[in-house]
Amino acid sequence: MDVTNKEALFAGFAETVIETTDVHFSVLTHGRGPAVLLLHGYPETRAAWHRIAPMLAETCSVVVPDLPGYGRSRVTTNFEGAGSKRRMAASLVAMMRALGHETFAVVGHDRGGRVAYRMALDFPDRVKALVSVTVVPTPEMWEGASKAFGMGAWHWFMMAQPAPLPEKLMAGDPRSLLDTTLEKMAGGLDRLDPRALADYRACFDDPAVRHAMCEDYRAGATTDEADDLADRATGRMIEVPVLLIWEAGRRYGGGREPLDIWRDWASDVEGVGLDGCHLLPETASEQVHERIQDFFGRIGHGV
Structure with missing residues (x-):
């Protein structure tokens, strides 16, 4: 089943397959102008961008893949370590080159945001x-972890456990797990398009997808954190313009504001908090699109 084709959520978008050295990518593309890569998060698929991608396609060449291992994108070689954001980023850059995009802007939400800043x-x-949408760098999350974080983001700890424990636990009732997670993240399942929700459910039903998600979180507790800490130790920062969008009122370890945290990681960063719970690309899509377009306009991308 594919409910994210042009007849459903992405009217006008073409669906294609791109093969890199280690990933079979399922990708949607549409639009003209400077390229923009949209990366979704857990526990979703590329369908997460169905409200924003068509608007961005009016001024940009929009590329919307499923992350490696998520949705319908499959890791084809050496799956061990496939959750590494460094590895995902390299595969996605190769995918963009195969599509003819040597340079591009990247917009990432949740886990996709972690791939995006590593890229x-x-x-x-x-x-x-x-x-970067609703994300601060991974070491900041671990270092600021508290009882409140553990109770609210328990999956960070559970899914990072060695295989096959998380996979077996998730297999017990995957639909209930998914719906409970999305209901909390969105502030109610009724805030999600039924067609997008159907896509999330169909993909989450696949044990291979759930395994890939666990590999993603295992990497977040190991190699991703190590890569980020190595950059921080050497003073390496993101030098391109950064727009940060976060959940209004959200604070991190020690009560730090998201923008203050990101100033330690990027030399040119601005940001805004929006109402709409965690799934801002779906629950506050117009506001997110407006902020992105304004940002692109000021840096000369896509106008």
């Missing part, structure tokens, strides 16, 4: 701008 660090010659 900006590792490929500054490719990434021209970064929009």
Whole structure:
């Protein structure tokens, strides 16, 4: 089943398959102008961008893949370590080159936001701008972890456990787990388009997808954190313009504001908090699009 084709959520978008050295990417593309790569988060698929992608396609060449291992994108070689954001970023850069985009802006939400900022660090010659939605760097999350964080984001700890424990637990009632997670993240399942929700459910039903999600979180507790800490130790920062969008009122470890945290990681950063719970691309899509377009306009991307 595919409910994210042009007849459903992405009218006018073409669906294609791009093969890189280690990923079979399922990708949607549409629009003209400077390229923009949209990366979704857990526990979703590319369908998360169905409200924003068509608006961005009016001024940009929009590329909307499923993350490696998520949705319908499959890791084809050496799955061990496939959750590494460095590895995901490299695969996505190769995918963009295969589509003819040597440079591009990247917009990432949730786990996609972690891939996006790693991409900006590792490929500054490719990434021209970064929009990070509801994300601060991974070490900041672990270092600021508290009882409240653990109770609210318990999956960070559970899914990072060694295989196959998380996979077995998730297999017990995957639909209930998914719906409970999305209901909290969105502030109610009724705030999600039924067609997008159907896509999330169909993909989450696949044990291979759930395994990939666990690998994503395992990397977040190991290699991703190590890569970020190595950059921080050497003073390496993101040098491209960064727009940060976060959940209004959200604070992190020690009560720090998201923008203050990001100023330690990026040299040119601005941001705004929006109402709409965690899934801002779906629950506050017009506001998110407005902020992105304004940002692109000021840096000369897509206008």
